[in-house]
Amino acid sequence: MSAYRCGYVALxxxxxxxxxxxxxxxxxxxxxxxxxxxxxxxxxxxxxxxxPSAQFVLCDTPGVHRGRARFNLSMTExxxxxxxxxxxxxxxxxxxxSWDVPExxxxxxxxxxxxxxxxxxxxxxxxxxxxxxxxxxFEVSALEGRGLEALIEGIERHLPIGPALxxxxxxxxxxxxxxxxxxxxxxxxxxxxxxxxxxxxxEVEEWKDTGxxxxxxxNVLVERESQKGIVVGEGGQMLKQLGSEARKRxxxxxEMPVHLKLWVKMDRNWSHRTRRxxxxxxxx
Ligand SMILES: Nc1nc2c(ncn2[C@@H]2O[C@H](COP(=O)(O)OP(=O)(O)O)[C@@H](O)[C@H]2O)c(=O)[nH]1
Ligand SMILES: [Mg+2]
Numbered sequence: 001m002s003a004y005r006c007g008y009v010a011l012x013x014x015x016x017x018x019x020x021x022x023x024x025x026x027x028x029x030x031x032x033x034x035x036x037x038x039x040x041x042x043x044x045x046x047x048x049x050x051x052p053s054a055q056f057v058l059c060d061t062p063g064v065h066r067g068r069a070r071f072n073l074s075m076t077e078x079x080x081x082x083x084x085x086x087x088x089x090x091x092x093x094x095x096x097x098s099w100d101v102p103e104x105x106x107x108x109x110x111x112x113x114x115x116x117x118x119x120x121x122x123x124x125x126x127x128x129x130x131x132x133x134x135x136x137x138f139e140v141s142a143l144e145g146r147g148l149e150a151l152i153e154g155i156e157r158h159l160p161i162g163p164a165l166x167x168x169x170x171x172x173x174x175x176x177x178x179x180x181x182x183x184x185x186x187x188x189x190x191x192x193x194x195x196x197x198x199x200x201x202x203e204v205e206e207w208k209d210t211g212x213x214x215x216x217x218x219n220v221l222v223e224r225e226s227q228k229g230i231v232v233g234e235g236g237q238m239l240k241q242l243g244s245e246a247r248k249r250x251x252x253x254x255e256m257p258v259h260l261k262l263w264v265k266m267d268r269n270w271s272h273r274t275r276r277x278x279x280x281x282x283x284x
Contacts, residue, residue, distance in 0.1 A: 005054040005159035007087030012079060012109075014102035015039045015063030017092040018118035018142055023047055023060045025142040026152065030253060031172050031179060032060045033186035039063055039198070040189055042075065042282035044082055046173050048166045054156045055164040059086060063102070074274065078284050088158045089113045095139070096123030107133050112158040116140055116151060176254075177204040178281045181218060183253065184246040184262070188220070188231075191242055196230055199223045201270055201280050205263075213257040216250070221267040221280075231264050239264060 011019045015038035024030050027047045033040055041062045049056040061079035083089050083106075091106050093099075095117045107113070107130050115134040117125040121141035131137070136154045140147035172179070181202040189197040199222050206217035220242070222228055232239045239262060247260040270276045277283045 002053065003161045004163060005156055006057070006162050006164050007159040008057045008059060008085060009088045009090060009155055009159075010059045010061060010079075010083045010086035011090050011092060012061055012083055012106050013063065013092035013118075014097075014100070017063065017094050017097075019063070019092050020045075020060050021142040022092060022116070022118065022140065023058050025145060025148060026056075026058060027171070029171060031174070033182045033189075035186060035189040037189055037197070039075075040186070042277075044078060044284055048170050048172065049152075050164065050166070050168040050170075051152070051156075054159055055166065055168075056152070056155060056159070057165060074277075074283055081284075083109050087112075087160055088155055090116055090155065091134075092116050092118050093128070094118050094123070095120045095125040098126070099129055111135060114138065114151075114154060114158070118142065120146065174281070177207050180204060180207075180216060180250055180254075181281075183249050184218060184220070184242070184260075187242055187246045187249065191238065191245070192231065196222075196227060199227055199271070200231070201267065201277075201282070203280060213259060214250075214254060215259045215261075217261045217263070219267075220262050220264045221270055222264065223267070223269050223271060225266050228264050228266055 011023055013019055020032035020034045020041055023032050027049055031047045032045050045060045047058045059082050061082050062075035089109050093103060112135040113133060115137045117139045120139045121144050125139060138147055138151045138154055140151055181204050184202045188200050201221040202218055204218045208215040222231055243260055243262045247258050251258040
């Protein structure tokens with residue numbers, strides 16, 4: 001029998017490359033929120049995949065991009081730090097996209113670096129420059145579950161030899177509260193337009209598991225007074241929709257009845273205040 005392997009695997013790529021979707025697909029659990037809109041993921045989420053021969057500590061990262069706001073820059077920095085600390089780096093690149101600034105930047109990362117062409121269900125991957133930099137190239141569709149096993153084996157080969165870092169039933173370092181708040185934020189990305197979802201933070205205030213059901217009270221924070229009305233909507237319609245869709249997802253995900261109460265509050269410019277953003281779990 002070969003030696004056990006264990007290590008950190010950073011999932012990197014521009015916003016929308018499919019990092020969060022791939023992480024969830026590899027784990028078979030929804031840990032990271034997913035959106036058709038760029039820059040949804042905030043902060044770092046780890047998910048632990050334990051196999052008989054290896055343990056993979058998968059790190060989902062916010063996208064590497066060129067946003068100018070400090071919050072965006074901090075997130076890019078966080079992604080690059082995660083990359084540096086990892087044992088294996090995985091660059092995700094949409095099969096239908098063309099090579100650009102984020103890829104140029106990520107391809108410079110230290111080896112071992114793997115290339116994953118994502119979303120192969122809807123595009124045939126085109127050529128990639130600097131192929132020589134990659135220790136392996138994989139084609140996957142997280143949506144169809146295609147290519148995942150080959151990718152897992154490919155990553156395993158580059159993990160250092162060593163014992164598991166986490167117990168075999170350990171899934172993530174994020175609290176259930178945080179993950180639940182993230183699901184509310186995911187719905188907000190589908191419901192609201194323009195910059196509104198980017199200004200939203202969700203903070204769970206109360207979490208009561210009665211055994212029969214779960215009672216959750218959460219604040220939906222916005223950055224400016226004028227955004228409150230938009231989030232609430234005419235006659236409270238939008239907030240009602242946000243609450244009922246989020247409640248549905250939470251009860252499916254947690255497999256128990258959930259009561260969800262949402263309050264919209266103004267937390268002026270929270271994303272410009274590093275300490276506050278960190279406290280909310282959006283920065284390391
Ligand atoms: N067709 C297809 N779409 C995908 C796949 N993986 C991700 N997507 C979509 O791409 C968008 C961005 O995905 P997400 O995981 O949030 O990207 P991230 O920003 O890199 O974390 C979402 O609309 C996903 O549903 C895939 O394998 N196939
Ligand atoms: Mg993401």
